[in-house]
Amino acid sequence: MTQFLAPVLTLTGLGIFFALVLSWASKKFAVAQDPRIAQVLEKLPGANCGACGMAGCARFAESVVKGEVALESCKACSQEAHSEIAQLLGIELAKTEKKIALLHCHGGEKAKEKFEYKGIEQCQAAAQLMGGNKLCSYACLGFGDCMRACPFGAITMSKEGLPVIDKELCTACGKCIQACPRNLIKLIPYKAEVYVGCASRDPAKTVAKICSVGCIACKKCEKVCPADAIKVVENLAIIDYDKCTSCGKCLEACPRKIIKRSHGLGSDSERKPAG
Amino acid sequence: MDLSLFLSIIIGNIFINNFILFKFLGLCPFIGVSKKTGPALSMGCAVIFVMVLSSIITWLIYNFLLVPFQIEYLRTISFILVIASFVQLVEMIILKTNPTLYRVLGVYLPLITTNCAVLGVTVLNVNMFLKGEYAMPNSFFYTLLQGFCAGLGFMLAMLLMSGIRERLELMNVPESLKGIPVAFIVASLMALAFMGFAGFKF
Numbered sequence: 001m002t003q004f005l006a007p008v009l010t011l012t013g014l015g016i017f018f019a020l021v022l023s024w025a026s027k028k029f030a031v032a033q034d035p036r037i038a039q040v041l042e043k044l045p046g047a048n049c050g051a052c053g054m055a056g057c058a059r060f061a062e063s064v065v066k067g068e069v070a071l072e073s074c075k076a077c078s079q080e081a082h083s084e085i086a087q088l089l090g091i092e093l094a095k096t097e098k099k100i101a102l103l104h105c106h107g108g109e110k111a112k113e114k115f116e117y118k119g120i121e122q123c124q125a126a127a128q129l130m131g132g133n134k135l136c137s138y139a140c141l142g143f144g145d146c147m148r149a150c151p152f153g154a155i156t157m158s159k160e161g162l163p164v165i166d167k168e169l170c171t172a173c174g175k176c177i178q179a180c181p182r183n184l185i186k187l188i189p190y191k192a193e194v195y196v197g198c199a200s201r202d203p204a205k206t207v208a209k210i211c212s213v214g215c216i217a218c219k220k221c222e223k224v225c226p227a228d229a230i231k232v233v234e235n236l237a238i239i240d241y242d243k244c245t246s247c248g249k250c251l252e253a254c255p256r257k258i259i260k261r262s263h264g265l266g267s268d269s270e271r272k273p274a275g
Numbered sequence: 276m277d278l279s280l281f282l283s284i285i286i287g288n289i290f291i292n293n294f295i296l297f298k299f300l301g302l303c304p305f306i307g308v309s310k311k312t313g314p315a316l317s318m319g320c321a322v323i324f325v326m327v328l329s330s331i332i333t334w335l336i337y338n339f340l341l342v343p344f345q346i347e348y349l350r351t352i353s354f355i356l357v358i359a360s361f362v363q364l365v366e367m368i369i370l371k372t373n374p375t376l377y378r379v380l381g382v383y384l385p386l387i388t389t390n391c392a393v394l395g396v397t398v399l400n401v402n403m404f405l406k407g408e409y410a411m412p413n414s415f416f417y418t419l420l421q422g423f424c425a426g427l428g429f430m431l432a433m434l435l436m437s438g439i440r441e442r443l444e445l446m447n448v449p450e451s452l453k454g455i456p457v458a459f460i461v462a463s464l465m466a467l468a469f470m471g472f473a474g475f476k477f
Contacts, residue, residue: 006344014336014353018360025364029371 036088037065043085045076047151051173065089076152076171098190099172101165102262103140105184106197108160111139111211127181135210138200140184149179167262188262193246196237198258203235215258221250284417288424294392295432296462296469301392305433306458315437317376319430323423325365325387326396329358330422333397334415337405354397362387396425435465 041061052073054060063069064085071077071085079098105111117126117133123145126133132141142161154169155176165176167190177185184199198215200207207214217235229243230250237250237259250259294300301322308318333354341347366385370377387393400421404414411417439461448457 007346007349010340010344010346011349011353011356014340014356018356022360022363022367025367029367031370031374 034065037061039088040064040085043077043081043088044074045078045081045152045171047076047173049076049151049173049175051075051175067091076173078171099187100167100170100190100262101172101174101176101185102188102195103146103163103165103185104195104197104199105138105140106162106213106258106260107134107136107139107211108142108158108162110213111136123179124181132182136200136202136207136214138182138184138198138202139211141182145179145181146176146185149175151175189241191246192239192241192244193262194239194244194248194251194259195262196239196258197260199236201234201236207235213256213258216256218255220253220255221259224249224253280417281420284420285424288421289428289431290469291472293428293432293469293472294395294425295429296466297473298392298395299466300395301390301429302462303386304390305436305462306455307386309433309436309440309458312434312437312441315433316430319426319433321365322387322390322392322429323426325358325362325390326393326422326426326429327419328422329354329361329393329397330400330418332357332361334400334405334418337401350401351394351398354394358393358397362393392425392429396422399425432465436462439465 041058044057044061046057048056052060054063060074064071071082071091112135114133114135119125119129121143123141123143126141126143131137134141140162144157144163146163147155147157151173152169152171154166155163158164172187188195196215198213200214204216207216215236217232219232221230221237222232226247226249227243227245229240230237251261292298295302295305304318309315336353336357337350341349341353400418404411404417440458443457
């Protein structure tokens with residue numbers, strides 16, 4: 001009988017003893033936590049994307065309540081959530097412009113291939129093999145690294161192999177910008193309506209040979225712009241969004257239709273997700 | 276006190292049978308917290324602290340509970356129980372008294388709870404000093420010493436590794452090896468170097 005009882009009683013006794021000690025300690029050493037931290041955490045997106053520079057949303061909530069970081073540094077938060085949290089904490093929200101990510105290339109099938117790539121289906125891998133499988137070294141490779149990086153599911157790949165970014169789902173967290181090996185994705189203001197769908201800095205002669213939708217730096221947009229917002233710098237038209245009034249004159253002037261409407265995103269066929 | 280045993284415990288635990296680099300115990304914090312010297316040092320201190328106190332508690336439990344009831348076979352499970360609840364207690368105390376240290380240790384403090392190095396040292400204590408019909412004379416002090424030296428060895432390995440990794444950050448490491456992969460390679464080279472100590476005989 002003792003053979004059976006001794007181990008059972010000893011272990012149970014030990015367990016109960018330590019449970020009592022721990023429950024006493026949890027009272028004795030309890031740390032009062034600000035209840036607002038939990039409330040703020042509830043309002044945050046919870047994607048733990050790390051765009052704020054903190055280790056996850058919980059840590060961010062703690063820092064915001066303590067006032068160590070600005071609430072605005074959470075880029076993934078919606079405007080409403082931001083104002084709700086600001087109300088909760090009784091702080092003023094600095095006015096920040098909402099931004100979205102946009103792909104500055106619409107080559108796709110129109111950008112000629114350098115060779116037939118049969119490797120791993122990743123932009124990162126393709127970009128390392130002989131400088132990528134497109135003749136244009138500024139062309140989107142189309143394997144969807146940005147789509148996989150997006151924590152909000154805002155990016156889909158079109159039939160042509162170009163990422164399409166949903167303007168409403170995009171929170172401008174910047175994950176896709178880091179994921180793109182060619183730095184083709186940039187942030188533009190949400191309310192801006194025009195953007196340059198090309199990032200090529202190659203001279204016009206080269207561009208004309210390898211891509212039918214590349215910027216040839218003809219400067220027509222620069223001349224036609226009434227607000228003086230477009231400048232051609234190093235063979236590429238660049239829009240200054242502080243000056244741009246979205247009048248759309250550059251769209252008509254562009255001979256290769258490179259300047260586009262940011263919510264139209266080209267023809268309907270491009271908007272349909274592949275598969 | 277037997278001087279040669281005394282020495283062999285000290286040198287054996289710090290160099291020859293180093294817990295991380297020879298026995299391969301406690302590798303998770305070894306890779307996880309060794310990015311910077313500061314946290315590595317505090318993690319080493321935490322491990323020394325936990326190892327010494329666990330050695331004491333398990334010695335008491337083994338001698339006054341398991342041996343009298345002749346249930347030595349429950350050694351592992353009771354030791355795990357003790358260590359786990361003890362680390363919980365330490366965690367609460369650190370959170371209360373030193374929140375900065377708590378944040379630096381982060382997720383690795385709970386990891387000590389299930390750290391095989393801590394369990395390893397207590398089991399080793401039992402095997403070396405307590406096994407059989409009778410305990411060695413002065414076994415309590417040997418236990419204490421072994422716990423402390425094992426912790427020191429752990430800290431030594433952590434410090435070496437963090438020093439190397441701080442320099443690695445500035446090196447031109449191939450893209451695919453950056454971060455953890457090169458740390459693993461460094462760890463294996465360090466383990467090879469530590470194997471050289473195995474030639475010492477006492």
